[in-house]
Amino acid sequence: MNFSPAVTQTVMRSVHCPEPGMRAVDLADIVSIKINELFPEMHQGYLQNEGIDFIRKATEAALSGVDMHKIRPDHTVNLLCSEHGFYLLGGLHYREMLVTIRNVVEQKTGCKNIRLRLAAGMGSREADEIIDHFNLKKYFNGRVRGISAFDKGIPIDTEIGTLFGLAAAYNADWIIHAGHDEPRDLYFYRMIDRLLKAFAMSYARFETRSVYHGNFGNRSGAFLQRAIFDAPMVHEKFAFGCFLRMTPAGITGVDASADLHNLGKKITIDLLKDYGKMLRLFAEVEECIVVLDGGRYGYYIHAGGIVFGCFENAQYDAFDLSQPAAIAYYDMLGKMAQGEQEEMDHIMVVNPAVKGVVFNQAWPGIPMAGLTLDVPTFVVGSKQVEMIKMDAANPSFMDLSEGVETLEAAMTMAKEEAGTDKVLIFDGSFGHINLSASLAEELIKKAPAVSSNVEKKLLPMWLKQRGIVGE
Amino acid sequence: MRVVNYMAKIDETVCNGCKRCETVCPPAAIKVVDQVARVDEEKCLACTKCWHLCPEHAVTMIPRPDELYVGVDFDEVDPAAIDSLCKKAHFFPEQFVCACTLTLAKEMAAAIILGAKSPEEVTAMTGARSGCAIYCMGPILRMLKAHGVVIQEPANHRWYDLSLSLWDVSDEVAIKYPGYFLKEDKKGFNGGSL
Numbered sequence: 211m212n213f214s215p216a217v218t219q220t221v222m223r224s225v226h227c228p229e230p231g232m233r234a235v236d237l238a239d240i241v242s243i244k245i246n247e248l249f250p251e252m253h254q255g256y257l258q259n260e261g262i263d264f265i266r267k268a269t270e271a272a273l274s275g276v277d278m279h280k281i282r283p284d285h286t287v288n289l290l291c292s293e294h295g296f297y298l299l300g301g302l303h304y305r306e307m308l309v310t311i312r313n314v315v316e317q318k319t320g321c322k323n324i325r326l327r328l329a330a331g332m333g334s335r336e337a338d339e340i341i342d343h344f345n346l347k348k349y350f351n352g353r354v355r356g357i358s359a360f361d362k363g364i365p366i367d368t369e370i371g372t373l374f375g376l377a378a379a380y381n382a383d384w385i386i387h388a389g390h391d392e393p394r395d396l397y398f399y400r401m402i403d404r405l406l407k408a409f410a411m412s413y414a415r416f417e418t419r420s421v422y423h424g425n426f427g428n429r430s431g432a433f434l435q436r437a438i439f440d441a442p443m444v445h446e447k448f449a450f451g452c453f454l455r456m457t458p459a460g461i462t463g464v465d466a467s468a469d470l471h472n473l474g475k476k477i478t479i480d481l482l483k484d485y486g487k488m489l490r491l492f493a494e495v496e497e498c499i500v501v502l503d504g505g506r507y508g509y510y511i512h513a514g515g516i517v518f519g520c521f522e523n524a525q526y527d528a529f530d531l532s533q534p535a536a537i538a539y540y541d542m543l544g545k546m547a548q549g550e551q552e553e554m555d556h557i558m559v560v561n562p563a564v565k566g567v568v569f570n571q572a573w574p575g576i577p578m579a580g581l582t583l584d585v586p587t588f589v590v591g592s593k594q595v596e597m598i599k600m601d602a603a604n605p606s607f608m609d610l611s612e613g614v615e616t617l618e619a620a621m622t623m624a625k626e627e628a629g630t631d632k633v634l635i636f637d638g639s640f641g642h643i644n645l646s647a648s649l650a651e652e653l654i655k656k657a658p659a660v661s662s663n664v665e666k667k668l669l670p671m672w673l674k675q676r677g678i679v680g681e
Numbered sequence: 682m683r684v685v686n687y688m689a690k691i692d693e694t695v696c697n698g699c700k701r702c703e704t705v706c707p708p709a710a711i712k713v714v715d716q717v718a719r720v721d722e723e724k725c726l727a728c729t730k731c732w733h734l735c736p737e738h739a740v741t742m743i744p745r746p747d748e749l750y751v752g753v754d755f756d757e758v759d760p761a762a763i764d765s766l767c768k769k770a771h772f773f774p775e776q777f778v779c780a781c782t783l784t785l786a787k788e789m790a791a792a793i794i795l796g797a798k799s800p801e802e803v804t805a806m807t808g809a810r811s812g813c814a815i816y817c818m819g820p821i822l823r824m825l826k827a828h829g830v831v832i833q834e835p836a837n838h839r840w841y842d843l844s845l846s847l848w849d850v851s852d853e854v855a856i857k858y859p860g861y862f863l864k865e866d867k868k869g870f871n872g873g874s875l
Contacts (some may be wrong), residue, residue, distance in 0.1 A: 334734050360704070374841045416814070417822075417840060420818040425823060428866070430850075430861050430866040430867070432861055433863060534865070544771040547773065559784075575781040575813065576813055577781045600686075670683045677860055
């Protein structure tokens with residue numbers, strides 16, 4: 211088979227991880243396949259540096275149907291966004307949507323006091339980097355501020371008790387949520403209320419995020435996002451949400467509504483179908499070496515629109531709600547509940563297809579050390595090794611991982627240890643996947659059967675489980 | 682057992698005494714004195730929260746002269762007491778409660794039985810919550826309360842008293858919202874088929 215050359219992604223420079231000496235797409239045997247070569251029925255979207263004008267027009271069109279009459283000229287409005295959107299396909303689409311939202315709200319309501327609040331997982335350094343890189347102070351006339359999960363909180367009285375949001379997110383007469391529908395860490399929320407999850411958790415205090423992950427199950431945690439969104443305080447302030455629409459093949463449009471329950475149902479149908487195919491195809495991969503090569507936490511770097519965290523857990527069907535667990539941690543809790551004496555010496559039992567992981571560029575900061583317990587891991591470059599050694603979220607990572615000076619040397623070692631030449635690169639890609647020719651052939655061969663299985667069997671089941679159709 | 686190889690260092694010429702670092706430090710290793718942040722080197726677990734959140738970028742992380750070891754030997758605590766506390770708090774003793782430090786529930790229970798009375802003291806004794814500092818806060822508060830510790834919320838939004846869990850959700854709510862599997866997950870954790 212003949213394949214297209216690998217496609218390079220632009221990655222924002224960051225203090226959170228050093229620049230690699232060589233990108234994985236520049237390795238000798240790496241090619242690219244388009245998502246449409248795998249699934250011709252999937253709508254081709256816009257990719258990096260494409261379609262910015264389209265986003266502006268699509269945002270204006272989406273907002274034309276949103277009632278804003280309650281926002282008065284003397285009101286304050288917080289336009290809420292999060293860091294994730296700025297890492298999707300270079301982030302310019304997200305910025306364009308944000309600027310257009312502000313412009314449309316100003317035009318329709320006369321309200322000029324619209325402040326951008328940028329939530330960043332790492333904290334103010336991360337937010338400041340994004341604000342500078344995307345020139346947000348200029349675009350928002352200085353009315354921009356980063357917010358973090360450690361900032362002052364505000365109680366949110368919900369149907370199940372008091373939870374805590376961030377005061378700086380909610381301290382306005384009205385709030386507008388600007389998000390996207392890319393599924394990201396769906397192994398935690400199981401595609402239950404996709405739109406509410408990002409809204410509720412992006413602007414939540416860390417205690418709220420903690421009980422979501424630590425005090426509920428793998429499905430029931432999703433109720434917290436519902437409880438927050440339906441809380442009277444939130445309900446009274448919520449003006450509307452506006453979302454970049456995405457498929458694994460790129461950015462396809464913009465949707466907006468004040469009713470996130472109904473918009474969420476509509477979007478969920480598309481997400482289950484499009485991302486369901488990519489996820490099930492990835493689940494069919496028999497063996498490969500993963501290369502993480504992007505400016506983001508390792509779990510959140512994309513290949514063909516799917517984050518590595520989803521591939522790492524691809525042995526589970528996260529969409530199938532009849533399964534209590536979509537991640538090994540909850541699976542183990544389930545076994546313990548049934549009296550099995552599980553030794554939790556693995557926090558992550560990795561998808562058996564992952565035979566090795568090469569860290570060419572990935573941020574530290576969230577726990578990934580469990581990976582080193584299951585598969586050979588290689589970290590490229592002495593600077594990145596030092597950064598991971600300093601990472602308190604992964605204190606034992608380098609005890610079991612090998613530091614290697616160059617990417618090429620790391621690949622040689624990984625292939626030898628893993629016993630496979632198949633390579634899958636997570637580098638932030640949508641619209642295509644950068645990978646080895648051997649793996650490209652495997653995916654192309656398997657895609658038609660996956661597509662058929664999702665359309666005929668899995669999608670109806672996933673939808674029915676969510677009460678969207680069939681009940 | 683958590684091994685700490687780094688610690689925070691404050692550039693006193695840059696620090697403006699805003700107390701941001703003091704507020705976010707999980708083991709309470711930083712105090713602002715005379716408008717300057719001071720790090721207690723014996724307590725700093727190098728979580729880097731101060732580095733990430735200092736508005737003046739006054740913090741650097743430096744290697745420790747000697748490694749610091751943090752952990753509780755749960756074998757020195759009555760296993761029946763540990764099991765009882767874990768059960769009361771709805772934890773399995775062998776489960777991880779901190780995904781960063783891989784601290785087990787039984788170690789956290791041991792620390793509390795040995796006298797930890799606040800999240801800061803649990804962190805200082807076990808190392809839990811010295812990584813991302815986010816995800817294990819709820820479980821820590823849950824375990825402290827199960828032991829009967831009266832939680833006193835700090836005044837400066839250092840943390841809020843939030844330990845809400847699946848077991849606090851009423852049957853009425855669980856039945857009202859069947860799409861969230863509240864009833865099924867609770868039953869599963871209690872020994873059903875999770």
